[in-house]
Amino acid sequence: MELSLETYGFPSGYFVIKNIATNRLLDVQSNGVEDGTGLILWPENESSLVEDMRRPEANNQVFFIDIYGALCSRSSGHAIDIENDRLVLRHRRPITHPCPNAFSHPLPRFSYDPETQHINITFEVDPTYPNSGNRATAIGNWKDKGYFVTALPLRKSRTMMDNASEMFSNAITSPLSLFGSGGHSGPPKGARPNDIFETGEFDLMENEILETDRSEEGEVDDSPERYRPVRMVGLTKEDECIIGDKARKRAQWVVVPIKPVRNRRIVSGGSTKSK
Missing domain, CATH: 2.80.10.50 (Trefoil (Acidic Fibroblast Growth Factor, subunit A))
Structure with a gap:
């Protein structure tokens, strides 16, 4: 060399x-x-x-x-x-x-x-x-x-209180969500990578989100x-x-x-x- x-x-x-x-x-x-x-x-x-x-x-x-x-x-x-x-x-x-x-x-x-x-x-x-x-x-x-x-x-780690608060907030807006809507085997159609990461429907790590797909929420650094x-x-x-x-x-x-x-x-x- x-x-x-x-x-x-x-x-x-x-x-x-x-x-x-x-x-x-x-x-x-x-x-x-x-x-x-x-x-x-x-x-x-x-x-x-x-x-x-x-x-x-x-x-x-x-x-x-x-x-x-x-x-x-x-x-x-x-x-x-x-x-x-x-x-x-x-x-x-x-x-x-x-x-x-x-x-x-x-x-x-x-x-x-x-x-x-x-x-x-x-x-x-x-x-x-x-x-x-x-x-x-x-x-x-x-x-x-x-x-x-x-x-x-x-992002800062989510706590049990964060998850519970989100679950009850979703239950208020959509009561059936507490008991499961049935038939949902994946993320909503058209879901962005950051949406999937936040909802936990896929185990998508922050560093696996493409820069071109990162939303404003995905830029939060707290x-x-x-x-x-x-x-x-x-x-x-x-x-x-x-x-x-x-x-x-x-x-x-x-x-x-x-x-x-x-x-x-x-x-x-x-x-x-x-x-």
């Missing part, structure tokens, strides 16, 4: 990656180092952006582009890969056949576009690895899609949890035209370099002062 001195829009050296919509940083979950450890969004652990003033424990929120052009975590040194649309740590792996496959494949290329503030992902091969027997998740030709990193909203999920999304050009403003903001990032030393400026009398 040839060495690359290209940083693909990211700064050279170390940097942190902040999501604009959530004001949280990209973070290696629980500061893990094992293969497949997931990345999440988490509040900032260290406010200083000066190398010698930062706590080493915050390095799981620090990243860099290595000499091969891979996006890597500073805390473990491992590259970032995509696994079932999740961002995960990936050790270097031996070649196994048929190659490429879900275990052994070229790493995706992450690049940052400061104009759109997108973190784009480029694959050399189909990221579903259909030849290895995995279920294909992409619809249509994978090359027709643009792949990028986005945050996901997180969980008291400190973390937020982060995922890869693949959209065609037509899809990108119809997603909402909130979805666009969730896919925007600010990349902030970490300074190797404190800046010094000249003050009166010829002395220097750090800042």
Whole structure:
């Protein structure tokens, strides 16, 4: 493999990656180092952006582009890969056949576009690895899609009181609903993914809702949890035209370099002062 001195829009050296919509940083979950450890969004652990003033424990929120052009975590040194649309740590792996496959494949290329503030992902091969027997998740030709990193909203968990209140509210408007209407074996015709998720008629997880199908209610982000999920999304050009403003903001990032030393400026009398 040839060495690359290209940083693909990211700064050279170390940097942190902040999501604009959530004001949280990209973070290696629980500061893990094992293969497949997931990345999440988490509040900032260290406010200083000066190398010698930062706590080493915050390095799981620090990243860099290595000499091969891979996006890597500073805390473990491992590259970032995509696994079932999740961002995960990936050790270097031996070649196994048929190659490429879900275990052994070229790493995706992450690049940052400061104009759109997108973190784009480029694959050399189909990221579903259909030849290895995995279920294909992409619809249509994978090359027709643009792949990028986005945050996901997180709803607070429903309580028993929430469910009871909703049940009795429905019973008031439709008394037969308490006893079952009979013959309903699936969601109402024309139900949106968010409707199905809210009613519980299908076990549809929040991260399984397509960005193009996410309603205003599906954009609610009211969980008291400190973390937020982060995922890869693949959209065609037509899809990108119809997603909402909130979805666009969730896919925007600010990349902030970490300074190797404190800046010094000249003050009166010829002395220097750090800042």
